[in-house]
Amino acid sequence: MVPISYYLVLSAILFSLGVVGFLIKRNLITLFMSIELMLNAVNLAFVAFAWQWKSLNGQVFVFFVMVVAAAEAAVGLAIIIAVFRTRETLNVDRVNLLKL
């Protein structure tokens, strides 16, 4: 028997690691991966709650999160390619001009 709070704490840890990654990493792609990590942590919390309340709505929500994450990944990676094409770098500190 696993108490649900274990799952929630695990989700909190993963979410915080995603936040750390977003704050300390300098590579655009890695930053983006940190966002995906945060989304995954939230999904875990959703599934845990769905289990606790014996309601599938939480799982359907996770489905939607995944769909949105897929769309986000497609557009985000396209933006990264566009940035790389104009700047020749993936370091966020060097992407500091407003115009392309």
Added chain:
Amino acid sequence: MLQLVLFFVFGTIAVAAAVNLLAQRHPINSALSLIVVMASLAALFLLMGAEFLAAIQVIVYAGAIMVLFVFVIMLLNAGAEERTPGSRVAMLLGFPAVVLLAGSLAWTLLARNPRPAPVALGGGFVGSPTAIAQLLFRDFLLPFEVTSVLILIAIMGAVVLASPPRTTAGAASPEPPAKRER
């Protein structure tokens, strides 16, 4: 008992891989660690009866989204991360802030949830494909349709963003833009 062991095994793997994501300098190593996180999360989903989500997690996240990441890393041939002055500031400010965040999150979750329901395997609550589909195509039909439009827009946006600019057609690289449709 078995559930607890499995939870700790996969939870430890997930946290270790997530830490590795941060520790690695090269993006491809980070991407592979993230895939490990996702796979272990899929196992945790199975422990909570979300079998459809576990399969979708592997197919969509690990099999499609992360393939795109790896593909872009390979395409741009992104090397190891370089250190810039910004990263030191980020380290100094980031770590304490995050310890604070994790601590407060965990404390809230534990304090506000005094008598948590136990999670057991095979308790009859199963997120089977049939059950999910019934919810998805009855109660959540409108959101479902809206997300399909969202995906369509995302595809078009990705194609427009990733294709080379038309104005510099002569200077553009001879190779066609990366096929990024999904």
Added chain:
Amino acid sequence: MLRLYVEEKMLSITTFVIVSVIKIVIALAVLLTAVAYTVWLERKLVGRIQNRWGPQRVGPFGLLQPLADGAKFIFKEDLTPPYVYKPLYIAAPILSLVLALTSISLVPIGNWVTVRGVRTPLEITDVNIGLLIILGITSLSVYGVALAGWSSNSKYSLLGSLRASAQMVSYEIALGVSLVGVLIMSGSLNLREIVDMQGGHMAGFIPRWNIFRGQIVAFFVYLAAAFAETNRVPFDLPEAETELVAGYHTEYSSMKFAMFFMAEYANMITAASIATLLFLGGWHGPLGGPWWLQAILPVFWFALKVFGFIFLYIWIRGTLPRFRYDQLMAFGWKFLFPIAVANVLVTSLIVALQK
């Protein structure tokens, strides 16, 4: 997954472990032998198609050739080129082979059998979302190819693996959608239930296989997509030897190359098994017989159908030339995918009208 738990709980845990280990050992042995002899069959058949003999020196009809090949692979020097990214360079072939061998564990090859009071299905695990899990595992097999090409640090490898990953991700969609028609008709993701739905005959003599029940278009879409997924001719652009030397495994030698080789053929066998289960009626066959024959016949029909599919693979390899890369992408996205979607629409319409 949960169903698996409930059903196997009737056995004690030790019996369960023993039975599972036995089944895993048998499945691995059969699969690896099948892989070896698929290679032999391919060399022999392509030889006959090109009007030569193929292997015939080692053993009668060259039947011991796979053993000789294996020995040769083991004793070759295992080169690691300089400038490769070593951890991934070593991990990539292992990953490919492991994923290819894992997916076969969910393929049922026959009915339930009872041996000395222990009732067990003729597959390693009976999972009620088996097809989804197989799709998940095959979708992960892109990584083996992609990482191999990237970590080799060679332009041919990189180009090959870029081609391979784009191709596999694209054709996976057509492949998945082509299966939806069958899933709508059977209303289950469990491979065993899908096969059980296909027993019996229509109009007296036509078997109720899905291919005869209106899924013939889906079958051909699956066929084309499966060829592309397994990187076989006419879609073997990732290893096009005229342009890319050998594509993603250019820099590999000895057992590491053999692992890629085995993974490719194991994937072929898995694709053939899925086609057999979903479209060709699995282990259902035209003949019945006495009880002792009943036990062995289903496995025989299954193996025969898989063999037919592999024969088709090899036949096409000996016949068709290779596509150009943009043709390949256009074929997948502009032809196969719309046809698969149309098939889903028509099938769901018919199923809805019949209700």
